[in-house]
Amino acid sequence: MPQAAIFVTCLVDLFKPQTGYAAAEVMERHGWEVEVPISQTCCGQFAYNAGHFAEAIKLAQHFIEVFESANASTIVGLSASCTAMVAHEYPELFQREGANMGLASEEVAQWVQRATVMAERLMEFGEWVHGQEALALPAVKPEKVAVHHGCHMRRVLKAMQPTDEALRAYGAELVEYPDETQCCGFGGTYSMIEPTISTQLADAKREALSQAQAAGATSLISGDWGCLLHLSGRMEYEGDRWPVLHVAEWINQREKMSAQKKGE
Amino acid sequence: MERLPHDPRPWPARRDEALHDPVLQATLRRVTHRLNTARIQAYQNYPAGAEARERAKHRKREAVREWEPLLAQAEQQITAHGGQVFRAATPGDVGAYIKKVAQEHGVQRIIKSKSMATEEVQLNAQLEATGFAVRETDLGEYIIQLAHEKPSHILAPAAHKNRQQIQALFRETVADAHDVVSDDIPGLTQFARQKLRQDFLSADMGITGGNFLVAETGTVVVITNEGNADMVTTLPRILISLVGLEKIVQDWDALIDIIQQPALSGVGQRLSSYTTMISGPRGPESWEGPDEWHVVLLDNGRQAIHDGPYQDVLACIRCGACLNVCPVFQQVGGHGYGSVYSGPIGTVISPLIGGMQTFGELPRYLCTVCYACQEACPMDIPLPEQIIGLRSQAVAEDREPAAVRTQYRLWGQAWSTVHGYRRSVQAARIAQRLALRHVGLAAGWLKTRKMPPVAARTFLEGWAHEQRRRRRA
Amino acid sequence: MHEPVDLFTTQWRLLGGEVVLADAAVGWSHTIEDVLAGVIDPAFPTVVGFDTGDWPKDVPWSALCETIGARFYDRHDLDVLSRQEALQDIVAHASVGVTGAAWAAADTGTVALYASAQTSLSASLLPPTHVVLLPKRRIYATLAEGLRAVHAQGAVPHLVKLISGPSMTADIEGQLVVGVHGPRRVVTVIGDW
Numbered sequence: 001m002p003q004a005a006i007f008v009t010c011l012v013d014l015f016k017p018q019t020g021y022a023a024a025e026v027m028e029r030h031g032w033e034v035e036v037p038i039s040q041t042c043c044g045q046f047a048y049n050a051g052h053f054a055e056a057i058k059l060a061q062h063f064i065e066v067f068e069s070a071n072a073s074t075i076v077g078l079s080a081s082c083t084a085m086v087a088h089e090y091p092e093l094f095q096r097e098g099a100n101m102g103l104a105s106e107e108v109a110q111w112v113q114r115a116t117v118m119a120e121r122l123m124e125f126g127e128w129v130h131g132q133e134a135l136a137l138p139a140v141k142p143e144k145v146a147v148h149h150g151c152h153m154r155r156v157l158k159a160m161q162p163t164d165e166a167l168r169a170y171g172a173e174l175v176e177y178p179d180e181t182q183c184c185g186f187g188g189t190y191s192m193i194e195p196t197i198s199t200q201l202a203d204a205k206r207e208a209l210s211q212a213q214a215a216g217a218t219s220l221i222s223g224d225w226g227c228l229l230h231l232s233g234r235m236e237y238e239g240d241r242w243p244v245l246h247v248a249e250w251i252n253q254r255e256k257m258s259a260q261k262k263g264e
Numbered sequence: 265m266e267r268l269p270h271d272p273r274p275w276p277a278r279r280d281e282a283l284h285d286p287v288l289q290a291t292l293r294r295v296t297h298r299l300n301t302a303r304i305q306a307y308q309n310y311p312a313g314a315e316a317r318e319r320a321k322h323r324k325r326e327a328v329r330e331w332e333p334l335l336a337q338a339e340q341q342i343t344a345h346g347g348q349v350f351r352a353a354t355p356g357d358v359g360a361y362i363k364k365v366a367q368e369h370g371v372q373r374i375i376k377s378k379s380m381a382t383e384e385v386q387l388n389a390q391l392e393a394t395g396f397a398v399r400e401t402d403l404g405e406y407i408i409q410l411a412h413e414k415p416s417h418i419l420a421p422a423a424h425k426n427r428q429q430i431q432a433l434f435r436e437t438v439a440d441a442h443d444v445v446s447d448d449i450p451g452l453t454q455f456a457r458q459k460l461r462q463d464f465l466s467a468d469m470g471i472t473g474g475n476f477l478v479a480e481t482g483t484v485v486v487i488t489n490e491g492n493a494d495m496v497t498t499l500p501r502i503l504i505s506l507v508g509l510e511k512i513v514q515d516w517d518a519l520i521d522i523i524q525q526p527a528l529s530g531v532g533q534r535l536s537s538y539t540t541m542i543s544g545p546r547g548p549e550s551w552e553g554p555d556e557w558h559v560v561l562l563d564n565g566r567q568a569i570h571d572g573p574y575q576d577v578l579a580c581i582r583c584g585a586c587l588n589v590c591p592v593f594q595q596v597g598g599h600g601y602g603s604v605y606s607g608p609i610g611t612v613i614s615p616l617i618g619g620m621q622t623f624g625e626l627p628r629y630l631c632t633v634c635y636a637c638q639e640a641c642p643m644d645i646p647l648p649e650q651i652i653g654l655r656s657q658a659v660a661e662d663r664e665p666a667a668v669r670t671q672y673r674l675w676g677q678a679w680s681t682v683h684g685y686r687r688s689v690q691a692a693r694i695a696q697r698l699a700l701r702h703v704g705l706a707a708g709w710l711k712t713r714k715m716p717p718v719a720a721r722t723f724l725e726g727w728a729h730e731q732r733r734r735r736r737a
Numbered sequence: 738m739h740e741p742v743d744l745f746t747t748q749w750r751l752l753g754g755e756v757v758l759a760d761a762a763v764g765w766s767h768t769i770e771d772v773l774a775g776v777i778d779p780a781f782p783t784v785v786g787f788d789t790g791d792w793p794k795d796v797p798w799s800a801l802c803e804t805i806g807a808r809f810y811d812r813h814d815l816d817v818l819s820r821q822e823a824l825q826d827i828v829a830h831a832s833v834g835v836t837g838a839a840w841a842a843a844d845t846g847t848v849a850l851y852a853s854a855q856t857s858l859s860a861s862l863l864p865p866t867h868v869v870l871l872p873k874r875r876i877y878a879t880l881a882e883g884l885r886a887v888h889a890q891g892a893v894p895h896l897v898k899l900i901s902g903p904s905m906t907a908d909i910e911g912q913l914v915v916g917v918h919g920p921r922r923v924v925t926v927i928g929d930w
Contacts, residue, residue, distance in 0.1 A: 010679075013723045014689065015716045020723035036727045039682035047676055049633050051655025055676025062680040092649075097656075155635035183591040187632030192708035193668075194629045196279060199712040200595050201632070233713030295911035312844065312879065345895065403917055404908035422908055430909060453906060453914040460918065465825055481893045491862060491904040491919025497896065498858050499824065516888040520881050524845070531907070534845040535880060537752070538919065539899035541887075546895065549854040551812075551820070553896045 003072035005035045007086070007122065009079040010042035011225040012246075019225065022252035023078055023125055029255055030132045039066045045085035049188040053097045060090050064114050067121070075122045078248065080153035080223045083124040088156055090115035124153070125248055126163030126223050134169035139261045140254060142171040146212035148205070148231070150224035151183050163223055163247055170254040172221075177212040179204070186230035202234040209242075219243040221250050265356045267564055268618030269386050269414070271602035275625045282596040288424045292416075292597045295423045300588040302532025303640070313528045317642050320522035321579070324643055327479075327513050328578045331570065334479035334512045335561065341482025345544030347557040352385075358560055359390030362471070362504055365558055366396060369502055371468040377486065377493035378402035379473025380418060380582055381506045381562050383604040384617070387471070398471075399463040401492040403456055410437040416598035417606070419530050419584040424597050427452060460492075470496035470554065472540075474507035475526055475581065477559075480515035481543055484559060487526055489537040497540050503554035505542065509566045510578035522581065529642040530583035565617040574650055577612050579643040586637035586647060592630045601626060608637035608647045615654055624663050627654035671704055689725075692718045741843040741876040742927060748846030749925060752902025753915055759928030765793035766801060769870075772924055774805045776866040778832035782807040785815070785828050785864065786835035787856040792870050793930035807833075812855060824859055834860030834920070835868045839887075841925075842880040845901055848925065849883055852896035861900060867920040869900075871927050 004027060012019045024034045044059030063086065067075055077083035091112050098108035147167065149160045164174060185191065185201025192198075209220060209231075220242060222228050232244040245253075271278060282288055307314045327334060339349045352358040366374070374396055376382065388398045388409070400409040404421035408414065411433055415421030422430070431447045438459055439445050445455055472493050476485040484505045486493040497503055513519050527536040546553035569578060587593045587607030598606035603614040603623060611630055615623035637647045658664055659672075678684035696717050709715055721729070746756045759768040773784060784807050786798060802809035810831070815823040828834070836856060838848040848869050852858050861867045877883045880899075887893055904919030915921045 008723055014692075014718050017719045017721065017723035017726055020727070024727075036724070038724055038728050038731075040724070041679045041682065041685040044676075047672060049652060049655075050672070051627075051652055051657070051659045052672045052676065053656050053659075055672050055680075058676050058680040066682075151632075151634035151636070155639050181636070183632050183634035183636065185591065185632055187634070189705060190632050191713075192705040195708040195711050195713075196276075196283070197592055197595055197629070198632070200283065201591050202713070204591075229715070230713065233709070233715055236714040237712060291910050295907075298907075298911050310844075316881075401918065402908070403906045407908070420908055420911065423911070426910055449909045449912045450914050452909060453917055457917055461829070464918070465829055481888070483893055489904070490906050490917035492917070494858065494862050494898060495918055498852075498862065516884070516893075520884045523884070524880065533752075533901070534748070535847055535899065535901045537900065537902050537905055539901075541893070541897040541899075542895070543893045543897075544895040546852070550852050550895065551854065551857050552852050552859060 001031060001033045002074070003033045003035060004074040004076045004128070005037055005067060005070040005072040007067070007075050007077040007082065008036065008040060009077065009082045009225065011229060012078050015229065016225055016246065019078060019246040019249055022246070023076070023248035026129065026248060026252050026255060027076070029135060033072070035070055035072045037066045037070050043082045043085045045082055046188045048085065048089060048093065049190070053093065054101055056093060057097060057101050060093060060115070061111070064090070064118050067118060068114070073121055076128045077122055077124050078246070079225060080124050080126070080157055080159070081150050081226055083122055084152035084156040087119040087122050091119060124157060124159055124223065126166060127159050129247070129251060130162030130166040134166070135255050135258060140171055140257045142173050143218055144173045144175050144216040145250070146175050146177060146209055146217040146220050148184065148220060148222040148227055150222065150227045153223055154181060166251070167221070167247065170251055175212040175215045175217040178208045182208070184227045184231055186227050188226065191230050198230070199234065202231055205231060206235060206238070206240065213242060219245050219250070221245050221247055223247045265354070266618070267355065268384055268603060268614060270618060270622050271599070273602065275602070275629050278600045278602055279596055282600045285424070287426045287429065288597055291426055292423055293594060295417065295420055296588040296594050299419070299531060299584070303529055303585055303588070306528045306532035306534065310528070310534060313524055313534060316521045317525055320518070320525055321643050323514060323518045324522060324579045325576065327518065328510060328570065328575060331509060331512050334514060335509060337479040338477050338482050338512060341480070342544070342559050345482055347482070347544050347559055349559045349561060351561045351563065353563050355385035355390070355564060358385045358506060358562060359387060361560060362387070363391065363394050365502065365504065366469055369468065371502060372397065373463065373467045374398045374469045374471060375463055375467040375496050375500065376400050376471045377473070377488060377496045378405050378421070379471070379506055380604065381473050381508050382471065383415060384564065385562065387506070399460070399467070401460050401463065401496065402488070402490060403453065406456055406460065407433065410434070414599065414604055417584060417587060418582055424599065464495045464499055467500045469502040469504065470500040471504045471506065472496050474505050474511050476513050476519055476522065477507050477511045478513055478516060478519050483519070483541050483543045485519065485523065486540045486542070487536045487538070489531070491538045493540050494538050497542055497554070498552050501555045503542070503545070503557045504560060505557070506560045506562060508562045510580070525642045526581050526583045529585040529640070569616050573653065574612065574616055576645050577609070577616070577650060579645055580609055580613070581643060583642060585640040585642065589636040589640045591632060591634060591636070601630065608651070612647055612650045612654065620654070620658060620661065620663065624658050627651045628658060668705070689718060689722060741878045742873055744843035744878070745841055745846060745876050748843060749902065752846050753905070754846065754902045754923040754925060757924060757926045759926050761929060765928060765930055766796045768926060768928070769796055770801050770805065772868060772926055773802065773807070773833060776833055776868070776922060776924060777805055777807050778865070779806065781830055781832040783810065783827065783831040784808070784833045784835060785810045785831045785860045787812050787860055789837040789853065789856045791837040791872055791875070793928065812857070824863070828857070828859045828863045831864040833866045833868060834864040835870065836861050838869050838871050838875060840883045841871055841876045842883040843876055843878050845880040847880055847883070847899050847901045849887070850898045850900065851894040853894065858896065858898055861898070862919050865916065865920055866922040866924065869923065869925045871925050873927055873929050
């Protein structure tokens with residue numbers, strides 16, 4: 001039985017546990033043994049993006065230690081931007097800043113090495129699900145959805161295609177809308193440090209998404225709860241009503257619907 | 265004299281002015297969108313341009329890395345062709361040198377083509393203070409010169425104004441009593457053409473910037489779409505080219521690879537309408553070109569950037585592509601940055617040239633770290649990483665508010681252990697119950713957005729609970 | 738199969754330039770007369786032209802211009818004036834400037850001019866219409882080839898100008914306007930002379 005450890009991310013853990021359960025259910029349904037390293041916390045991306053490298057390095061070291069002791073070699077991340085942080089920034093971060101943070105040169109080399117190995121074990125949930133055979137039945141009717149790929153997904157991981165293809169395999173019809181490549185304005189702690197611009201950008205995104213909504217999209221899907229908390233938080237504040245889901249939740253729903261149909 | 269001019273108003277004032285300017289909002293969105301679409305299509309339809317970009321990127325980095333011998337070679341070539349070279353360390357040096365040349369030749373009228381370097385050193389103000397008449401000839405620069413404003417876009421300096429505003433400006437500043445100033449865009453352009461014609465024909469000195477400086481041949485390359493740099497380089501007796509040290513390229517082959525990139529990335533053309541290549545003053549046999557040519561090589565902090573961790577930013581060719589894709593730039597435009605260098609490139613080079621004290625707010629407040637700039641940059645400059653680097657510099661130099669600093673420190677300490685993490689979850693729940701959510705960083709969020717409460721049972725708590733239950737069962 | 742001349746024509750037109758393909762059978766003079774007649778402004782009936790030695794031979798420029806009501810000035814006529822007078826009084830008031838080209842590049846729609854004893858860049862810049870007489874053999878497939886040719890002779894000419902279409906700007910509201918400082922019409926006459 002293939003094994004995978006879930007990298008839950010702090011936002012899912014604290015605010016959206018249902019996404020974690022959905023991911024685990026989907027993975028188990030596909031015959032994977034799921035492991036959740038219980039000591040995981042946060043990848044440190046918030047601190048890194050804000051230039052607080054000392055804190056970012058501490059959290060990176062904790063992350064590496066926790067996942068090094070996992071049994072599963074594959075790690076599946078439930079956020080594209082956090083996955084990008086670990087896979088793309090950790091080795092660089094130790095390389096560039098390790099010495100400044102009081103690590104001896106041999107320690108820097110060791111951490112770079114450990115981070116590089118960690119990076120190779122990690123994949124984003126969309127990439128993982130794309131590698132599986134879709135368990136949806138044609139009998140489940142297609143659903144129009146709007147997808148928001150976060151900027152790390154789009155420009156750092158460059159892995160939108162697997163997610164899009166996986167969603168389509170489950171009967172999603174991806175509705176296009178203007179300026180899809182545009183940032184939603186979240187930006188980690190940027191959303192709190194500069195709320196005015198951050199909110200302006202959220203509103204620009206809402207306006208663009210309203211076209212998808214008008215074209216029949218029933219929900220907004222993303223692989224990143226960072227963007228989604230920001231967007232849904234703004235929508236809720238403004239009284240918009242529109243379901244907002246993580247990719248794992250939407251796919252889990254589809255698989256359950258398929259199973260139901262099969263049962264009927 | 266300051267290294268880089270700045271708008272003394274704080275960021276929130278600049279930001280709010282931009283957000284509440286409906287003309288700016290409309291024109292900015294249109295201009296950036298048009299330029300960006302044109303850029304993408306230009307490369308798609310022209311694979312040779314994309315291939316050249318790959319080569320150019322590497323060669324440009326190399327040229328920057330080893331620039332000292334190349335600059336010496338360029339200097340030697342220019343001198344050999346009868347030109348003169350001056351190395352200017354500061355904005356004041358640039359002004360003093362050009363004033364000296366102008367005075368020696370009895371210059372009265374000066375015409376300029378668009379140059380960000382001259383904006384950086386506030387050359388017009390320096391020359392005008394000594395009594396020289398200076399005329400900007402790029403249409404956008406002409407408009408903002410008349411309005412006494414700073415450029416709001418590297419490529420389209422007047423992108424923040426609409427036709428009605430420009431019509432009124434022309435009426436108030438340059439129109440004679442009998443002039444009829446049109447309110448349509450071609451008419452306004454024609455009006456400027458006629459007015460500037462006289463300036464071109466009567467000027468004694470021309471000043472250009474330079475897009476590239478070729479070490480092998482001592483050639484300065486100047487790119488425009490309007491043709492004004494051709495006028496400036498062809499007509500006046502004395503020509504000055506102000507060139508930043510980073511404009512250096514190795515040789516003619518390197519120039520061939522890079523020469524199309526500003527137009528492809530900036531405006532989506534394969535080449536700008538006019539490319540002028542100057543390698544020396546007019547020879548005795550030649551009818552045109554300047555009698556004297558002075559190349560002023562500008563340092564103004566560039567050597568320090570070169571020697572530090574941000575060297576790659578010197579590969580910038582000032583195409584403006586990063587501005588057009590930047591979500592923050594699209595909201596606030598160039599004036600929001602309070603620097604002549606705006607957008608992501610300005611966010612990096614303004615503090616590097618002008619100091620963190622003055623420009624530290626740019627990396628902090630004007631970047632969402634979306635990576636669109638690096639993706640658009642023809643030279644693949646890691647602007648997001650550099651912006652994060654500058655943020656870390658602000659942290660290291662203790663420029664962040666103490667309360668913010670403390671929050672990060674406590675957070676980093678707590679979350680790097682599982683117990684600390686769990687304790688903070690408990691603390692968050694208590695804070696929620698006590699309605700204490702509107703403090704610290706979270707307050708910024710809650711002003712405009714809802715935030716779900718911390719789950720009654722977090723995922724990790726729930727999973728651990730389930731594991732225990734299964735083990736017992 | 739794309740001949741450089743076809744690609745040049747496409748690109749030059751895309752940029753807003755005009756192309757006239759001259760036919761030897763019609764006679765170069767006839768074609769040139771037609772072109773000039775189409776662009777001359779009766780209010781400014783002056784044509785300035787600088788032959789770099791690559792124009793079609795035996796074109797009676799002065800007579801030809803007379804038939805369309807214009808006066809023709811060449812390098813020789815302007816040499817008797819000071820440079821400033823020539824520019825201010827003649828070139829700046831001409832409605833048409835005629836030049837040759839050192840070379841042209843098809844992929845970018847570019848013509849290259851060198852400043853030299855014979856040719857004046859001002860004729861390509863000050864009048865509202867610029868006519869380029871371009872021998873077919875001078876068209877390279879790519880800009881890179883043309884630029885290599887600039888350097889192939891050793892020293893680079895002191896002033897080289899690459900023109901890719903008419904003068905234009907998008908500085909007001911991003912709207913494209915043709916003919917800012919340089920010409921608003923650029924007509925390339927291509928022939929096998």
